[in-house]
Amino acid sequence: MRAQIIDGKSIAARMRGTTRAEAEELAAMGWAPRLVSVSVGETAAAELYVRNQGRAAAQAGVEFETRCYPEAISLEQLSGVLAGLNADPRVNGIIIQRPLPAHIPVKALQKAVHPLKDVEGMHPASIGNIVYNDLALGPCTAVAAVEILKTLPLKPEGLVVTVIGHSEIVGKPIAFLMMGLGATVTVCHHMTRSVPMHSRAADAVFVAVGKPGLVTGEMIKPGAALIDIGINRIETPEGDRTVGDADFDSCAEVAGWITPVPGGVGPVTVSVLMQNAVLATRMQMEHYRATYTGAAE
Amino acid sequence: MRAQIIDGKSIAARMRGTTRAEAEELAAMGWAPRLVSVSVGETAAAELYVRNQGRAAAQAGVEFETRCYPEAISLEQLSGVLAGLNADPRVNGIIIQRPLPAHIPVKALQKAVHPLKDVEGMHPASIGNIVYNDLALGPCTAVAAVEILKTLPLKPEGLVVTVIGHSEIVGKPIAFLMMGLGATVTVCHHMTRSVPMHSRAADAVFVAVGKPGLVTGEMIKPGAALIDIGINRIETPEGDRTVGDADFDSCAEVAGWITPVPGGVGPVTVSVLMQNAVLATRMQMEHYRATYTGAAE
Numbered sequence: 001m002r003a004q005i006i007d008g009k010s011i012a013a014r015m016r017g018t019t020r021a022e023a024e025e026l027a028a029m030g031w032a033p034r035l036v037s038v039s040v041g042e043t044a045a046a047e048l049y050v051r052n053q054g055r056a057a058a059q060a061g062v063e064f065e066t067r068c069y070p071e072a073i074s075l076e077q078l079s080g081v082l083a084g085l086n087a088d089p090r091v092n093g094i095i096i097q098r099p100l101p102a103h104i105p106v107k108a109l110q111k112a113v114h115p116l117k118d119v120e121g122m123h124p125a126s127i128g129n130i131v132y133n134d135l136a137l138g139p140c141t142a143v144a145a146v147e148i149l150k151t152l153p154l155k156p157e158g159l160v161v162t163v164i165g166h167s168e169i170v171g172k173p174i175a176f177l178m179m180g181l182g183a184t185v186t187v188c189h190h191m192t193r194s195v196p197m198h199s200r201a202a203d204a205v206f207v208a209v210g211k212p213g214l215v216t217g218e219m220i221k222p223g224a225a226l227i228d229i230g231i232n233r234i235e236t237p238e239g240d241r242t243v244g245d246a247d248f249d250s251c252a253e254v255a256g257w258i259t260p261v262p263g264g265v266g267p268v269t270v271s272v273l274m275q276n277a278v279l280a281t282r283m284q285m286e287h288y289r290a291t292y293t294g295a296a297e
Numbered sequence: 298m299r300a301q302i303i304d305g306k307s308i309a310a311r312m313r314g315t316t317r318a319e320a321e322e323l324a325a326m327g328w329a330p331r332l333v334s335v336s337v338g339e340t341a342a343a344e345l346y347v348r349n350q351g352r353a354a355a356q357a358g359v360e361f362e363t364r365c366y367p368e369a370i371s372l373e374q375l376s377g378v379l380a381g382l383n384a385d386p387r388v389n390g391i392i393i394q395r396p397l398p399a400h401i402p403v404k405a406l407q408k409a410v411h412p413l414k415d416v417e418g419m420h421p422a423s424i425g426n427i428v429y430n431d432l433a434l435g436p437c438t439a440v441a442a443v444e445i446l447k448t449l450p451l452k453p454e455g456l457v458v459t460v461i462g463h464s465e466i467v468g469k470p471i472a473f474l475m476m477g478l479g480a481t482v483t484v485c486h487h488m489t490r491s492v493p494m495h496s497r498a499a500d501a502v503f504v505a506v507g508k509p510g511l512v513t514g515e516m517i518k519p520g521a522a523l524i525d526i527g528i529n530r531i532e533t534p535e536g537d538r539t540v541g542d543a544d545f546d547s548c549a550e551v552a553g554w555i556t557p558v559p560g561g562v563g564p565v566t567v568s569v570l571m572q573n574a575v576l577a578t579r580m581q582m583e584h585y586r587a588t589y590t591g592a593a594e
Contacts, residue, residue, distance in 0.1 A: 107429075123422075123425070124421075124422045124424075124425030124426045124428075124429055124431070125420075125421045125422040125425055126425065127424070127425035127428045127429065128420070128421030128422055128423065128424035128425030128426075128428070129421045129425075131421075131424045131425070131428065131465055131469050131470075132404075132421055132424065132465050133465070134421070157488045158488045158489060158490045160490070166476050168428055168429050168430070172428050172473065172476065173428075175472075175484075176469060179463050179469065179484055179486075182486075182488040183488075184483065184484070184485055184486070184488070184489040184490070184495065185483065185484055186481065186482065186483035186484075186495075187472075187476055187481070187482055187483075188481055189476075189479075189481070191454045191455045191479040191480075191481070192455060192481040193455045193457070193481070198481070198483075
């Protein structure tokens with residue numbers, strides 16, 4: 001095997017350390033960052049996720065409160081809950097846990113979170129601010145993938161990047177974030193005629209599709225970085241296993257760096273959520289100060 | 298010469314016809330679309346632009362009012378003007394004419410326009426909605442370039458597209474709009490190592506940089522479409538001339554279709570502004586109706 005395996009857990013731990021220092025600095029000014037997690041109904045998958053977030057918050061010095069609403073809650077009631085959280089000065093960030101019941105459209109809820117409290121970076125205004133290269137709350141998974149790339153000894157300016165997958169919250173935001181850093185970015189998807197043609201030309205490949213084994217070694221340029229964002233549950237003779245979108249073994253023979261799944265992008269994503277909590281709190285503090293000191297926007 | 302020259306003026310005229318029919322339909326329901334143009338100081342360049350917009354508005358059945366404020370107006374006063382226009386039910390769209398005096402930051406003003414009245418498609422939320430593939434008010438020049446491509450007999454699904462220039466309001470939005478249509482898009486810019494490598498692979502090239510002669514025939518795949526968004530004023534022995542970013546003569550030998558400058562993207566851009574005026578009015582009507590019929594968002 002030739003590739004260096006990227007250790008997502010240690011990157012995540014380092015980020016939480018930085019976030020903790022910033023959280024303490026904010027707390028000392030009366031702005032201790034505080035997240036509220038909103039989940040609906042009982043879902044085991046979400047519970048594991050929420051527990052992970054709670055642990056990461058503790059490590060990052062961010063307060064974390066969970067609220068669980070009954071399965072039968074209406075969209076109107078839930079919108080009311082969000083309006084209340086938006087208006088509550090003790091809440092700096094709102095996380096909407098998925099899955100949601102079928103009668104609750106996730107997009108309507110995401111738009112109901114105030115952009116300054118949108119720690120998941122899902123509001124259209126958050127996405128637009130990223131396009132504008134403004135310091136903004138970015139979608140956590142996309143930011144995590146880019147943060148991982150930034151730890152490698154690759155200069156992003158002029159870097160040839162191929163993103164496989166063009167979802168609104170992962171593939172596309174990775175593309176603008178990398179463009180913002182100066183990379184030349186191509187976005188491929190299910191309608192692309194030849195994904196290998198684009199992936200083989202790339203110094204770095206991001207894959208976020210949700211298909212195990214989609215990217216194989218012969219699709220990667222020798223020495224390139226491969227950031228695997230897929231999380232797929234597969235059955236094997238030895239029991240269920242979690243794998244990414246890359247065929248790890250063949251890709252690791254060719255790539256220069258590769259993220260494992262699990263242990264790659266996943267842990268960093270939770271750290272980005274905490275980083276966003278601190279950033280959101282800082283933006284709210286600045287907004288508050290501007291209001292009371294009469295400074296122009 | 299091999300390329301077919303794309304007639305922007307006739308595309309623009311056709312669009313205005315469609316917009317006019319929609320504007321009349323809205324007017325019949327009490328929602329005649331109405332734009333307000335805001336300019337600051339006396340600038341000859343802006344005046345020509347505003348006159349063009351007024352003429353296009355008349356053709357598209359959109360009411361058009363111009364307001365000109367003195368050079369010395371402060372950002373606070375101008376923000377107040379915009380707040381008034383946002384709150385005025387007789388105003389469906391607000392255009393901020395550029396250039397603005399140095400003491401007025403254009404981005405702060407663009408954010409002060411309500412997203413539902415943002416007919417120029419510049420608000421971060423408008424940009425984000427495009428990323429989300431929502432029916433939204435898009436930046437006029439980017440939408441115009443894509444509308445032109447859509448008139449050609451090229452299937453956008455799987456089309457290999459290279460965008461040269463990654464500005465927030467032209468290059469990047471063209472990239473998402475084309476991705477939304479199913480194209481495989483690469484965005485190149487001043488940090489790209491080899492622009493010709495990417496442009497030569499493309500079925501369609503969009504160029505929006507602002508450098509005359511940047512794209513030459515040998516950078517284009519034979520038969521490809523070339524959409525030239527550049528508008529540059531150059532001096533020639535015969536006097537000043539307006540040219541695009543493409544070296545027209547060499548590109549026209551190779552490309553299958555090419556937009557002239559002037560007469561290509563420019564006229565279509567003004568028609569998109571009118572199309573946005575109608576779309577904005579329709580969104581405001583729907584928002585109003587939802588409010589008074591109590592329908593959920």
